[in-house]
Amino acid sequence: MNQPAQPQTAVIEDGDIVFDCPSCAKSLGIDYHGAGYLVTCPHCGLEIQVPEVEVVEDPEGHIADAAHAQIALDDTTRMLNEKIIGLQKQQAATRKQFEKIGAEINELQKALDRMVALLTEAENG
């Protein structure tokens, strides 16, 4: 399970974003995929947003004591999955409704054809 807010030794990799926690000013490193996401500071537990910039080029540098922050993605991922499932259900329902509407239109067209035929008969008869 995810255990946030535990300080850990840094493993800053190439392409990681390194930034300072605005609360405790400790250096944090996170995979660049985490840019813009909310993370939990492993030092003070504060929820902070990962900046979009400052990708590390040299992971051996001065940020060696940075800790990896925990991405708080679980809730967001679950919410998005539920939304996707909901949209898929909606799409299936909409498709069924369109099929029904198509069938109704066919019936109406047949009825119209019959009416036109009857009117033509009446006119000619």
Ligand SMILES: [Zn+2]
């Ligand atoms: Zn902090």
